[in-house]
Amino acid sequence: MNKKELSQTLSHRLGITCKESQQYLDTLCEVLSEEFQKGNSICLQNFGLFSCRQQPGRPGRNPRTGVPAHIPSRTIVKFKPGKGLMKTLNP
Incomplete structure (x- = not known):
């Protein structure tokens, strides 16, 4: 949808x-x-919890060329389903 x-x-x-x-x-x-x-979390009762955290920058490499590169920090959003949602998905 x-x-x-x-x-x-x-x-x-x-x-x-x-x-x-x-x-x-x-x-x-x-x-x-x-x-x-x-940086706040959002909790919707019986639905779930949306939370975010900052992922620090880290060293990496380009998979095609193998050249080392720096991967910048970024914000990660996660969702953890609540009990009410889980009951409707798995009766």
């Missing part, structure tokens, strides 16, 4: 227009991004 299909499903279930549900999804994505930039 992509963002457009999710927006259509939300609009049907909530009885709102597709444009409103798309605005809702855009706002949700913005809020999640802002919180991850601050």
Whole structure:
């Protein structure tokens, strides 16, 4: 399911227009991004936990040429499913 299909499903279930549900999804994505930039985790009860951490830079190499290269640090986002989600996936 992509963002457009999710927006259509939300609009049907909530009885709102597709444009409103798309605005809702855009706002949700913005809020999640802002919180991850601050280094905060997001816990949605019975759904799961989104957490982020900073992965430090490290030495590496180009697999094609074998030339050593530096891999810069980056932010990693992880998702850990909650018990409620796991119950619906594995009844």
